[in-house]
Amino acid sequence: MSATRDRLLDAFEGLLIAHGVRAATLDAVAAAAEVSKGGLLYHFPSKAALAQGQRERLAELGAADVAAMAAAPEGAAEYYLRESTASGGPLDRALIAAVRLAEESGDDATAVLDELRVRWYDALLAELQDPALAHAVQLMGDGMYYNAVTGIRDPGALEDALAVLARLRG
Amino acid sequence: MSATRDRLLDAFEGLLIAHGVRAATLDAVAAAAEVSKGGLLYHFPSKAALAQGQRERLAELGAADVAAMAAAPEGAAEYYLRESTASGGPLDRALIAAVRLAEESGDDATAVLDELRVRWYDALLAELQDPALAHAVQLMGDGMYYNAVTGIRDPGALEDALAVLARLRG
DNA sequence: GTCAGTTAACCGTCCAGACGGTACAGTTAC
DNA sequence: GTAACTGTACCGTCTGGACGGTTAACTGAC
Numbered sequence: 001m002s003a004t005r006d007r008l009l010d011a012f013e014g015l016l017i018a019h020g021v022r023a024a025t026l027d028a029v030a031a032a033a034e035v036s037k038g039g040l041l042y043h044f045p046s047k048a049a050l051a052q053g054q055r056e057r058l059a060e061l062g063a064a065d066v067a068a069m070a071a072a073p074e075g076a077a078e079y080y081l082r083e084s085t086a087s088g089g090p091l092d093r094a095l096i097a098a099v100r101l102a103e104e105s106g107d108d109a110t111a112v113l114d115e116l117r118v119r120w121y122d123a124l125l126a127e128l129q130d131p132a133l134a135h136a137v138q139l140m141g142d143g144m145y146y147n148a149v150t151g152i153r154d155p156g157a158l159e160d161a162l163a164v165l166a167r168l169r170g
Numbered sequence: 171m172s173a174t175r176d177r178l179l180d181a182f183e184g185l186l187i188a189h190g191v192r193a194a195t196l197d198a199v200a201a202a203a204e205v206s207k208g209g210l211l212y213h214f215p216s217k218a219a220l221a222q223g224q225r226e227r228l229a230e231l232g233a234a235d236v237a238a239m240a241a242a243p244e245g246a247a248e249y250y251l252r253e254s255t256a257s258g259g260p261l262d263r264a265l266i267a268a269v270r271l272a273e274e275s276g277d278d279a280t281a282v283l284d285e286l287r288v289r290w291y292d293a294l295l296a297e298l299q300d301p302a303l304a305h306a307v308q309l310m311g312d313g314m315y316y317n318a319v320t321g322i323r324d325p326g327a328l329e330d331a332l333a334v335l336a337r338l339r340g
Numbered sequence: 341g342t343c344a345g346t347t348a349a350c351c352g353t354c355c356a357g358a359c360g361g362t363a364c365a366g367t368t369a370c
Numbered sequence: 371g372t373a374a375c376t377g378t379a380c381c382g383t384c385t386g387g388a389c390g391g392t393t394a395a396c397t398g399a400c
Contacts, residue, residue: 004374020274021192026360036376038364043374047360099320100273104190110321117322135330140306142313149316150269151280152287160305167338174349196386208389209350217386344399351392359384367376 005043007033009057012050013097021100026050051101055112058094062116065091069123076127077137077165080120084141085158087148096149133168140164175213177203179227182220183267191270196220221271225282228264232286235261239293246297247307247335250290254311255328257318266319303338310334 011032015024026047030040044050065083072079086092095113102109117138124134140161147154181202185194196217200210214220235253242249256262265283272279287308294304310331317324 021190022274038377039375041361102320103270104192106321113320114322117324132330132333135327136310136334139313139327139331140309142316143309143311146312146316146319150272150283151276152284154287156301157305157309160302161309163302164306164338168334206351208352211387212350346397
């Protein structure tokens, strides 16, 4: 909606990703977004509201990605694996930030992540028509995300995952 | 070594896993270990020392697991996948705690995780003799860990991963 | 055999700074 | 005039860490 609101969420996510939950203080977020603390609290009256705004952003980006996955010319599975390594995009940033937030606030925070996972699985199953294979593809994608989240570089992961997918399909 | 030292590390890991880095304060760790704050700081003179103690514990448990993996009768790959879902054991707890810690402290904290990953990969490769397959198995294991870390329940993940592994072997 | 001295293991309190949040009086752009 | 801010000054609480005790086991001298 508002440009400042988006800048604040960008800054919040950026701090969460780069330096973790401890670094994502209200002062730090405001400073990173080049907004005063009062300005931040104008848009998000509390830190919980800021976290909820982040979850809403993730839900929107996630829904868009599920739609793009179903429409992908290379197929849902390949699209999914490819996206799992392409860290740096808006969805990846939102996902990593949400995972970081979920570690503290428990249930309601993971609900968005849970539902998104189910939707991704459904899209994979629709294309692959094989529950175990769909599950395996999703797990490999999760693994690549996991490595991205923890900062672990894993060269060749995408190629090998795609190669294994091809074997299983063939 | 010391029983109190171990209790402190247990408490530290427990808080990191259940409520995240923000909850794992010196006071909270001391209280959970039923030790005074002064007692905690006797064993670990700073919070950084506490985190390093945790990493050292992970390195020890990890080395033991790699050895157990190579000696597993069901094979390294099956052992690895099975262990990836068995959350609650000492190694899993240490791993999750280390991942949480790594989000803040950056490079040197991820070094232990990085090296452990390489060792696991080597053990998988030694059994499977197939780089892409070894990589895929590791990614599926990572994915299951990732879900355990974020509190996502994923029933049937192990069975499906093992089924896919059997297909790829056969 | 006992008794001062040492040391490891731990307790409880204090403090400066950071944190989330409040309050509110201005300012700018439309 | 109203929405969207800025800037400053606060408040109460929490946090990491410093610090000065305390206790109990051990050690050697006499």
